[in-house]
Amino acid sequence: MTTLTATETLLHKGSGLQVVVGLGQSGLSVANYLTKQGYHVAVTDSQPTPALAEQLPAAVDIRQFGAIDAELLQQAARIIISPGISLDTNAVAAARRANIPVVSDIQLFCEACTVPIVAITGSNAKSTVTTLVGQMAADAGVNVGIGGNIGVPALNLLANPDMQLAVLELSSFQLETVTNLGAQVATVLNMSPDHLDRHGDMLGYHQAKHRIFQGAKSVVINREDALTRPLVADNLPRLSTGIHAPDKGHYGLITDPEGQIYLARGTERLLSADKLQIKGRHNLLNAQAALALGELAGLPLDSMLNTLQQFTGLEHRCQYVATAAGLDYFNDSKGTNIGSTMAAIEGLGAVYAPKDGKLLLILGGQGKGQQFGELTPFINKYVSQVLFIGEDAKQIEQHLRATKLSDEVALHQCQTLESAFATIQQVTISSLSQVQAVLLSPACASFDQFSGYAARGEHFSQLVSQLATDI
Known part of the structure; x- marks a missing residue:
C-alpha cells in the first residue's frame, strides 16, 4: 500500500x-x-x-x-x-x-485494487466456489488474495503488496452499495429466494446481485438458471455451465453409455465425476463454475483439474460427519435458504436413490420470509422423514402441508437438535425404515438458537459423535 x-x-x-x-x-x-x-x-x-x-x-x-x-x-x-x-x-x-x-468496503477495495478481480455471488455455493478458485490460483503459483463475504475483509487483502489476483465472495448486502466493480470475471452462480426480509422481493434481490456485472470484462453464467444471465454486451467474453452436454468451448456434463458422468468442455471429457471428492450434482456445477472462472482469469486447465481432484469441500457444506447405527450423517448447516437445501437434497438424494434409500431431513430456524412449499417436490422424491427445529418450525410445517406433500413423508416437530436426535432413533429403528442418511440442511438462519451456522453445525457434529460413541 x-x-x-x-x-x-x-x-x-x-x-x-x-x-x-x-x-x-x-x-x-x-x-x-x-x-x-x-x-x-x-x-x-x-x-x-x-x-x-x-x-x-x-x-x-x-x-x-x-x-x-x-x-x-x-x-x-x-x-x-x-x-x-x-x-x-x-x-x-x-x-x-x-x-x-x-x-461499502467493497467499493473502497475496487477503487484501490490494481490487480484483476474474480467476483463471485449467488444464493448458494459462493464460499465453495470462491475457495476452490482461490486454491486453483494458489496451486498454479499465483499470489492470490481470497476475501470478501468469506471471512477476510476485502480491504485487508491490500496489505499484500505482491498480490496478483483477488478472488472475492460477495453478498447481496455488499453489492447493493457497489458501483462499477470492474471485475476481470464476474458470476452469479444461481438465484433462489433469500433475504427477502431485507430486499423486499425477488426483484430487489436480483438487482442487488446483478450489480456484480457492472464493468465486468468477462462473465460466467449458469445455463440452468435464467436469473443468472446478465444484461451486458453480447460481445463480452462469456462461458456457461450446466448439467447437460455443453456447446463448443463451454462447460457441462457428458454421460457415457455405461452411465459414467464426466466434466466436459465442449466435446472434451476433462474428468470423471467419481474422481472428485465432493459429491452431488450441485458440486458438479460448482466444479464447472470454478473451471470457467479460472479459465477467464488465465489459470491453466491441467493445474485446475489437479486442484479439483484434491478438493474436499468446506465445513458445514454437505460435509460427511460419520456413520452411526447404519446411517450416514451430513452437516449442511450453511444451507440457510431453500435454494441451498434444494441442492443438498437433490445432490445427496441422487446418491442414495439407486439403493432404494431415503433421506431424513432436519429443517428449521429463522425462515427469513421464505416460502418453504418450494421444497416439496424435492422432499417427495428423496425424503421420507422431516424433523422441524427452531423458531419457525411450525410455520415451515404449515407451508409443506399446504402443498402436495406425499402421504409417505412423515413430519415431526422437535424444536431442538437434541430432541431431533431422540426422534431419529425412534423413527429409524424399524427394519422397514428406508432412511439411509440424515441431512441437516435447515434452509434457515440459525440465530434463534445459535451464534451462527457454524455453531449449529458443530453442535450437530457433536451429537453425531456422541451417538457413535454410545452405540
Whole structure:
C-alpha cells in the first residue's frame, strides 16, 4: 500500500468526515484502512459496547455506540456501511435523502485494487466456489488474495503488496452499495429466494446481485438458471455451465453409455465425476463454475483439474460427519435458504436413490420470509422423514402441508437438535425404515438458537459423535 505524503494527508483530512456504520470485521477493516490513508474517521454502531471497539485505531476519536447516530451521519462527507446494516435504517435513509454518498468496503477495495478481480455471488455455493478458485490460483503459483463475504475483509487483502489476483465472495448486502466493480470475471452462480426480509422481493434481490456485472470484462453464467444471465454486451467474453452436454468451448456434463458422468468442455471429457471428492450434482456445477472462472482469469486447465481432484469441500457444506447405527450423517448447516437445501437434497438424494434409500431431513430456524412449499417436490422424491427445529418450525410445517406433500413423508416437530436426535432413533429403528442418511440442511438462519451456522453445525457434529460413541 502506498504511503501518503504530509501534504496528501492534509488533503484527505480536509476532504470531510468518513463515518463507518457498523463495527463488525468489515467495519474495523474500513476504519483501519481510512485512518492509514489519512482520513478523519468516525464510527457508530447500535451495540452499546461493540466487541471490536478496543481494536479501533486511536485516531478514530468519534465513537457513537448504543444507536446509529443520525446526527453524526448528517455530518459525513461519505458513509461506509457494513453489510449487516440495512439501507432502510432510519438514520441511513435520512443521510441518503440528504445526498450523502453511502458505499461499502467493497467499493473502497475496487477503487484501490490494481490487480484483476474474480467476483463471485449467488444464493448458494459462493464460499465453495470462491475457495476452490482461490486454491486453483494458489496451486498454479499465483499470489492470490481470497476475501470478501468469506471471512477476510476485502480491504485487508491490500496489505499484500505482491498480490496478483483477488478472488472475492460477495453478498447481496455488499453489492447493493457497489458501483462499477470492474471485475476481470464476474458470476452469479444461481438465484433462489433469500433475504427477502431485507430486499423486499425477488426483484430487489436480483438487482442487488446483478450489480456484480457492472464493468465486468468477462462473465460466467449458469445455463440452468435464467436469473443468472446478465444484461451486458453480447460481445463480452462469456462461458456457461450446466448439467447437460455443453456447446463448443463451454462447460457441462457428458454421460457415457455405461452411465459414467464426466466434466466436459465442449466435446472434451476433462474428468470423471467419481474422481472428485465432493459429491452431488450441485458440486458438479460448482466444479464447472470454478473451471470457467479460472479459465477467464488465465489459470491453466491441467493445474485446475489437479486442484479439483484434491478438493474436499468446506465445513458445514454437505460435509460427511460419520456413520452411526447404519446411517450416514451430513452437516449442511450453511444451507440457510431453500435454494441451498434444494441442492443438498437433490445432490445427496441422487446418491442414495439407486439403493432404494431415503433421506431424513432436519429443517428449521429463522425462515427469513421464505416460502418453504418450494421444497416439496424435492422432499417427495428423496425424503421420507422431516424433523422441524427452531423458531419457525411450525410455520415451515404449515407451508409443506399446504402443498402436495406425499402421504409417505412423515413430519415431526422437535424444536431442538437434541430432541431431533431422540426422534431419529425412534423413527429409524424399524427394519422397514428406508432412511439411509440424515441431512441437516435447515434452509434457515440459525440465530434463534445459535451464534451462527457454524455453531449449529458443530453442535450437530457433536451429537453425531456422541451417538457413535454410545452405540
